[in-house]
Amino acid sequence: GQQLNQSPQSMFIQEGEDVSMNCTSSSIFNTWLWYKQDPGEGPVLLIALYKAGELTSNGRLTAQFGITRKDSFLNISASIPSDVGIYFCAGPAAGTASKLTFGTGTRLQVTL
């Protein structure tokens, strides 16, 4: 089945640093979604990407849809303590328009 692998698995950074993470797939995706999950909560959508090469920002977050359509990247600039959480990429499961396949997640810890 489809697998979305995220890298790194976890990261510890200092407040103010920029963060980069990526998501790779064994198959082509037509939509990439990036979510953040706070501890004990459901995921919240951060950015949606629909076109290969697309670069979209949401405040300090910027995400890119890879031109091969098999990867996507999320960058966070000038991290702050509330950026702590798990970041998931997701995309439509093969052969469906509404079911989501989630990536393995990147756990972010921000130290002061």
Add this chain to the structure above:
Amino acid sequence: GAVVSQHPSRVICKSGTSVKIECRSLDFQATTMFWYRQFPKKSLMLMATSNEGSKATYEQGVEKDKFLINHASLTLSTLTVTSAHPEDSSFYICSAMKAGTVIDTQYFGPGTRLTVL
């Protein structure tokens, strides 16, 4: 914004009992709701798709007789874990999709943590 609630937020039950979890879309109608399961430090795994007025469709490996899903109205879906066992302990998350929209309008509930003793 669209709000999805889940009740209860936490539940502890004895092995062998059944537990019902509710998922409600508070300010929109959801023809489709999804149920996910998340183990500690793991990703969300889709369990089933719940469509209003019809039978749920389950992902491969998910026992439909153990995880009963009912989507009786456009704002409510329920997941009942029947004869729960310790291995069913997990974080269960629902999402709801607005009627007539695309995949990025799936809104997630806050989750229900189930602990089976």
